[in-house]
Amino acid sequence: MTNTKQIWINFVQQLQDAICAALEQCDGKATFKEDKWERPEGGGGKTRVIANGNVFEKGGVNTSIVFGEVTPLMRQQLKIDGHSWFACGLSLVIHPINPFVPTVHCNYRMFELYNEAGEVMDRWFGGGTDLTPYYLIDEDAIHFHQTYKDACDKSDPSFFPSFKKHCDDYFVNTHRGNERRGIGGIFYDYQRVGDNKPVEFWINLAKDCGYAFMDAYVPIVEKRKHTPYNDAHKHWQEIRRGRYVEFNLVHDRGTIFGLKTNGRIESILMSLPPTVRFEYNYQPIAGSEEDKLLQACLQPKEWV
Amino acid sequence: MTNTKQIWINFVQQLQDAICAALEQCDGKATFKEDKWERPEGGGGKTRVIANGNVFEKGGVNTSIVFGEVTPLMRQQLKIDGHSWFACGLSLVIHPINPFVPTVHCNYRMFELYNEAGEVMDRWFGGGTDLTPYYLIDEDAIHFHQTYKDACDKSDPSFFPSFKKHCDDYFVNTHRGNERRGIGGIFYDYQRVGDNKPVEFWINLAKDCGYAFMDAYVPIVEKRKHTPYNDAHKHWQEIRRGRYVEFNLVHDRGTIFGLKTNGRIESILMSLPPTVRFEYNYQPIAGSEEDKLLQACLQPKEWV
Numbered sequence: 001m002t003n004t005k006q007i008w009i010n011f012v013q014q015l016q017d018a019i020c021a022a023l024e025q026c027d028g029k030a031t032f033k034e035d036k037w038e039r040p041e042g043g044g045g046k047t048r049v050i051a052n053g054n055v056f057e058k059g060g061v062n063t064s065i066v067f068g069e070v071t072p073l074m075r076q077q078l079k080i081d082g083h084s085w086f087a088c089g090l091s092l093v094i095h096p097i098n099p100f101v102p103t104v105h106c107n108y109r110m111f112e113l114y115n116e117a118g119e120v121m122d123r124w125f126g127g128g129t130d131l132t133p134y135y136l137i138d139e140d141a142i143h144f145h146q147t148y149k150d151a152c153d154k155s156d157p158s159f160f161p162s163f164k165k166h167c168d169d170y171f172v173n174t175h176r177g178n179e180r181r182g183i184g185g186i187f188y189d190y191q192r193v194g195d196n197k198p199v200e201f202w203i204n205l206a207k208d209c210g211y212a213f214m215d216a217y218v219p220i221v222e223k224r225k226h227t228p229y230n231d232a233h234k235h236w237q238e239i240r241r242g243r244y245v246e247f248n249l250v251h252d253r254g255t256i257f258g259l260k261t262n263g264r265i266e267s268i269l270m271s272l273p274p275t276v277r278f279e280y281n282y283q284p285i286a287g288s289e290e291d292k293l294l295q296a297c298l299q300p301k302e303w304v
Numbered sequence: 305m306t307n308t309k310q311i312w313i314n315f316v317q318q319l320q321d322a323i324c325a326a327l328e329q330c331d332g333k334a335t336f337k338e339d340k341w342e343r344p345e346g347g348g349g350k351t352r353v354i355a356n357g358n359v360f361e362k363g364g365v366n367t368s369i370v371f372g373e374v375t376p377l378m379r380q381q382l383k384i385d386g387h388s389w390f391a392c393g394l395s396l397v398i399h400p401i402n403p404f405v406p407t408v409h410c411n412y413r414m415f416e417l418y419n420e421a422g423e424v425m426d427r428w429f430g431g432g433t434d435l436t437p438y439y440l441i442d443e444d445a446i447h448f449h450q451t452y453k454d455a456c457d458k459s460d461p462s463f464f465p466s467f468k469k470h471c472d473d474y475f476v477n478t479h480r481g482n483e484r485r486g487i488g489g490i491f492y493d494y495q496r497v498g499d500n501k502p503v504e505f506w507i508n509l510a511k512d513c514g515y516a517f518m519d520a521y522v523p524i525v526e527k528r529k530h531t532p533y534n535d536a537h538k539h540w541q542e543i544r545r546g547r548y549v550e551f552n553l554v555h556d557r558g559t560i561f562g563l564k565t566n567g568r569i570e571s572i573l574m575s576l577p578p579t580v581r582f583e584y585n586y587q588p589i590a591g592s593e594e595d596k597l598l599q600a601c602l603q604p605k606e607w608v
Binding site: 035049051058060175176238242245246249250256259260262265266269270272273274275276277278279280281 | 339353355362364479480542546549550553554560563564566569570573574576577578579580581582583584585
């Protein structure tokens with residue numbers, strides 16, 4: 001195994017451990033249960049799921065190391081060429097109970113393509129973390145974006161504005177008048193070695209952003225997890241979770257690819273929220289706190 | 305307007321009235337609220353929604369009459385050719401409160417394609433009704449299928465077996481080991497005038513099957529609507545409703561086409577269940593009533 005591969009795998013697995021430990025401490029009751037799974041065509045993963053905690057209603061922090069031959073479907077859907085491939089990444093989605101604690105998603109991955117001799121033909125990095133609040137608290141939105149700006153700035157000050165825009169442009173329910181899933185964060189993809197950017201550069205970016213999760217998200221949870229809420233707040237959270245389901249099942253490239261290519265279904269769909277509501281033509285009252293969140297999803301804002 | 309078009313429109317609108325009246329009587333509390341909508345590119349529809357009744361938690365009985373030019377997207381996605389098109393149909397989904405009352409879906413539609421001179425180049429009919437129970441009651445499954453067999457047999461005794469198979473083959477969550485959404489019914493599509501089958505033949509089939517809804521579904525509701533149930537039954541219903549969401553958003557051709565082509569989103573997504581649950585790797589206990597339903601979805605059965 002190449003050194004790069006091993007460095008990346010170590011990073012991903014250590015990040016999984018660190019995030020799970022931080023979230024368990026934050027929850028104070030539930031712990032992650034691990035399912036190790038194998039992929040018949042090559043590789044496997046560790047799915048870690050938390051449920052029915054003090055703070056977290058449902059969540060997963062998954063890693064996978066998968067590889068195989070490039071299939072015709074991959075050629076067509078991923079627009080890639082080559083003989084074989086390797087992918088390794090971490091993916092998490094956390095759905096808290098309290099509607100004042102936002103849902104969060106993150107994903108950091110490396111993809112390698114090989115020729116018939118097994119030499120690396122291409123390699124790229126992707127990743128990002130985005131926040132899906134149910135109620136907009138400006139202070140939390142600013143803290144979240146500032147943390148990722150600081151993390152990105154260590155690598156390149158031009159990254160944050162461009163990754164923020166990429167995130168706002170990707171997590172969109174186009175079928176709902178371009179309503180975003182949440183208030184964004186950062187998202188980057190297809191980042192390759194080149195110019196003054198050796199492989200270590202991209203691994204360091206992923207490390208900085210990956211570990212920033214603890215600083216970006218955990219303090220928001222700590223600050224909001226005891227906020228009192230009522231049935232109306234929960235109702236709104238479940239309506240918004242419906243939009244999360246719509247995005248993940250209709251638009252998310254990773255989910256759709258997994259579903260169409262016989263991925264491990266329970267690991268892919270662990271991202272879906274625990275309880276969800278779909279009501280015909282539900283509209284929040286203009287000017288309400290619910291509407292304020294909706295407007296922020298319709299018109300992304302520069303938080304920092 | 306051609307005679308065929310007008311006969312079809314009248315049928316669809318009268319069926320909508322008849323079904324809404326039958327369901328309101330069955331519910332005894334809630335009534336349908338109508339939203340008339342217009343499509344900027346041509347035509348519109350009547351969306352009728354029922355919610356929070358004695359019996360029905362959420363449901364819609366919609367009709368639409370839409371037309372326009374054939375766009376490049378339609379050429380590509382629907383694989384059709386021609387200058388302009390017309391489509392008219394009824395579509396319904398009913399989600400009852402009581403987990404012992406099945407969910408039901410039905411759809412009957414006619415599609416016409418015209419050349420530049422406005423002459424009919426092609427015309428086809430599609431339709432079907434399928435049942436999604438949460439608990440399998442053999443007597444109800446037999447009654448439902450027998451009613452549609454009788455309706456189809458009036459036109460052609462070869463139809464029911466083939467439409468039943470088409471239904472079992474279509475409503476499938478392929479990403480869940482080919483688990484069906486429910487226990488099927490009938491489904492047909494792309495049925496054209498030809499041989500000894502004039503346009504009246506296909507309209508009569510749609511009428512027979514469309515009006516069979518009252519005989520097929522309403523008696524099941526009447527028989528089961530007072531069945532006592534507890535939280536565990538409701539929990540299972542919400543888990544299965546999750547599969548309904550997965551099918552509609554990931555696989556259903558009509559839904560996906562609507563979402564990608566700027567259809568009226570609230571009318572398209574009225575099919576989604578009111579409350580839904582997604583749990584990681586939820587498996588019913590082998591041999592339980594829940595498992596019995598699951599097995600019937602995995603292995604479609606000939607009920608008549």
